Amino acid sequence: MNVVFAVKQYISKMIEDSGPGMKVLLMDKETTGIVSMVYTQSEILQKEVYLFERIDSQNREIMKHLKAICFLRPTKENVDYLIQELRRPKYSIYFISEMISFESTTTHMSVSDLSNVISKSDVKSLAEADEQEVVAEVQEFYGDYIAVNPHLFSLNILGCCQGRNWDPAQLSRTTQGLTALLLSLKKCPMIRYQLSSEAAKRLGECVKQVITKEYELFEFRRTEVPPLLLILDRCDDAITPLLNQWTYQAMVHELLGINNNRIDLSRVPGISKDLREVVLSAENDEFYANNMYLNFAEIGSNIKNLMEDFQRKKPKEQQKLESIADMKAFVENYPQFKKMSGTVSKHVTVVGELSRLVSERNLLEVSEVEQELACQNDHSSALQNVKRLLQNPRVTEFDAARLVMLYALHYERHSSNSLPGLMMDLRNKGVSEKYRKLVSAVVEYGGKRVRGSDLFSPKDAVAITKQFLKGLKGVENVYTQHQPFLHETLDHLIKGKLKENLYPYLGPSTLRDR
């Protein structure tokens, strides 16, 4: 169940199918992202792919000596582009790899466009455009998602819901993404969803509909324990995303932002030109792979080791190359050295910027209060701390708003709730309307009314004892006390204790035995 590997396999299959010879990869905007997440340029060069083109780029030259591998999502535009392309082929032979898509006809979908469907009619129009018989293969591959880590994928959708309901286009895109995931991993799962979320149910239904419709595709070897697709809605736990995180990848994502493994460092003061945008990919950056889930302090020491390691190797450059052996050793180490120097400067810059932001935004103190808000039940102390931080000029308006949001979520129904006072403080601090509106929005989104259960007070005896013991032992790390609700959910799921009344199966129970 490695999504990175799954996509990689698809792409290498695609390329290998086309045989030897110079190749060009024709992609659209989304598939460019998909490919770049799993392959580096030099890796793909080794497969004789020398050019990367966008299907919508107009300035493409006719190069009949190249084979074209079209890796496209089957959108209407892409099909049109492809038809144009085939009428006047620029390359000798075409291998068309459509990404997945299925017709989904839920009530929502009936009104939505059918552009994402590689329908029979699309195939027909493509075929009719191919007057010169340049197409060698038309295939559907199901790598229609962005593989971030082996166990994490994204569809890069911002804002999939309107209110509490799906944006129809995004629902269909999400359905495609999820079904693609299942197909690429060859899983035909049972589906469970979060009862409190209508959206989760809707998505589950869409996925199930596709599975039913394309049952031929989903005919996989059955495993003893059938795979399970659990669809959760973020509103189940609105707390976790409001907290500052302290592991490497999470920090980079939180503070700098990661977009398809790329990190924009252009705002970093005094940044050198070639470090304006860096790529952090666990696939080819060993340091990152080994440290992405470590916490900030550990990274600090690891980066020191990396530096020292580098320094040890570095003298070779400055050292006079006295003997032949020196020179030889240098030359042999040179590419490695260069790579290492790139790695070192990259991580040093990123970590340096992180620690600058941490101190500039007073994040340690903020995080401490955040954790207190998330994990402890001392209202007066929490209120006091929030108030204190709101007075601190170094705390950004974003962090301030987040603190108040956390307070609002936790003490939503507390008897001495003083949210209005805090809101006043926010206004006095000069926090913009945009952020202040978020406070009420988040309560509406993830408050008690929505969740139906309480995130903060433990529900069963075991949990209570656990928390009690935790209180006795004290906390090892004040910044990482909070454990995401997902942890508990998955734990229950693994132990078979996930309650069916909260996370029901989709469809009749007979389906479960499939």
Place this chain on the structure above:
Amino acid sequence: MASLDDPGEVREGFLCPLCLKDLQSFYQLQSHYEEEHSGEDRDVKGQIKSLVQKAKKAKNRLLKREGDDRAESGTQGYESFSYGGVDPYMWEPQELGAVRSHLSDFKKHRAARIDHYVVEVNKLIIRLEKLTAFDRTNTESAKIRAIEKSVVPWVNDQDVPFCPDCGNKFNIRNRRHHCRLCGSIMCKKCMELISLPLANKLTSASKDSLSTHTSPSQSPNSIHGSRRGSISSMSSVSSVLDEKDDDRIRCCTHCKDTLLKREQQIDEKEHTPDIVKLYEKLRLCMEKVDQKAPEYIRMAASLNAGETTYSLEHASDLRVEVQKVYELIDALSKKILTLGLNQDPPPHPNTLRLQRMIRYSATLFVQEKLLGLMSLPTKEQFEELKKKRKQEMERKRILERQAALEAQRRLEERRSDLASRAANGEVVSLRGGPAPLRKAEGWLPLSGSQGQGEDSDPLLQQIHNITSFIRQAKAAGRTDEVRTLQENLRQLQDEYDQQQTEKAIELSRKQAEEEDLQREQLQMLREREWEREREQFQAASLHTRTRSLDFREIRSFHLEPGREPRTHFAHVLDLGSSPAQSSAAPKSPSPSSALEPISVWSGPQALGQEFFPQSTMSQQNEVPSLNLFDEEDLSSPTAEGTTSPLAAEPSFGPSAHILKEYNPFEEEEAVGNPFTNPDSPAPNPFEEEDEHPYQRPSSPPVPGNPFEEATCTNPFEMDSDSGPESEEPIEEELLLQQIDNIKAYIFDAKQCGRLDEVEVLTENLRELKRTLAKQKGGTD
């Protein structure tokens, strides 16, 4: 050892748990185990490992090995990546995800379409052929029109009030034009023309492909034709008025389009761009490298380890070959890079990008593969390496021997009856130079057995030797030889029993007899040996006997050549080699003296090399002082002693020879290393190579040194020429050579990252230099 002749006693010591063979030391046990039982059950192996681990040294050793293993697996790259504790490769194996092909559907639709398209094109071409089948220039225009109309029915003018393509109304000014190929009507603006050459090309190509009938000869029409002046019809007046249609055919855009596509197809079929040709060559080269490089690396690794599985010449040939291919790759990719750069107009930026990318990937390829291409040892180095490996094995044997020695001592204590003659008898039987075997089988005994064997029985020693031969043979993969050797070993073990009794008899007799009698005995023994030629140990025992006798004996020994010159010579040969190995041995034949070389050899690995200069030096210092062997006697056999490979390097004659004949190490290094071009120490090999292709460094090492600067840097060349006869220069030269060698070791150690070794070696080097300086001072 006792276990063999006394099976009744309780066995102890290093018994193999599987075959209960006593192996004297755990090293032997371990190697025995690895050799004999490696294929057998794992858990037994685990048992013996845990058993062996009890010994501290063994423990270290094993730990080290495990570390190595881990390091190896660590180099496997991507596989060993761990995602911060999450290792996706521990997950269940993952196959390619689902795939669905629409090709059959696609083909079905396309086939229908293509049929239609092909019919269309063929129709047009057939018409075109008809239109061009007659001599247009010399035909009246009315006639042409008639022919044109007969080819395709023209659409009625009245049916088309507007141009179907642009929508403009037809009138007097905007007249109708007919497509000669499909008969449709368009305005002048939308009209296209097909020139005759194009028409010819299209028709002849289709004719070629169909090869139905020979095309009517289409001589290039002269443009000067008679003007057609007759106005026959109002509707098409304009066409005649302002156009001469001698060399072109009117048609609509659609027909022209179709025909142009057809033309393109024809062109593509015939034309292969340069870049494709070059690229194909490039790929061929890359494939070749992929084939050859692993083979070479295997060879080079083996050679660099001092193994003799592959021949050095073959490997260097292969290296040159591979490097030539690299060069070709480089040249080809460079050519691709510069394709069309000087053209006007310059190529499309995408073409340039493609060329750059191909070059880049070729560079990556070369970078990755070439740097993995390790250099070969030079001939001289190779000799060194071979020796080094031998020494290493020796060292191992010495360690084993040490352990064996102790075990034996314990046994000896028990054997009280034999203890009495230990003072001379044991020593007598010591020198187990297995020379005849060595010659016969071609396996090198580990010289440690010679230097070390003071206390051990020659037979046992021989057994050890044979086991080591077996190991060597196994390493070389000669299984048949292994078999014979193993048989040999068994025989020896049987012989051991006999020998024990024999020795006892011999001893008692010896005690009774005078020295003269001893000599006779010796003679007798020797004769018996010749009878049993297959059991070669006798020569050894005889030989050691002569050694152990005091110097008077040796003198008398020298008298013997008259009687038995041949055998004697063999012994002298052995004599020559053994003191070269264990410097202390000739001076003091007591068992304790044997510890001296041990102390040298049991040091860290690098000390194995250190031993060389010391032993050779001490040999030179001590040999004259002995003044029992006159110098000629000693040096001449060593000079000839190339049969004894151990003597080859430290001996004076051959070494001087080698120096003269082969490039010394330093310049060899320059040859072997493609990047260390002294002229341009550019850090990036790929910038450098523009000026200096790989060919130069890869030129094979020639005895006549082609690198002048290298000869200058090497001062000892002159020395070696000047005086190999006089003793002092020789010694100096030897030292220099040794220094050279040590430099080579340092280089090697550095390369392999054995820093501790480097340290030891540098110290050694300094010491050698000091000695050299001292010696120089002495001669001056």
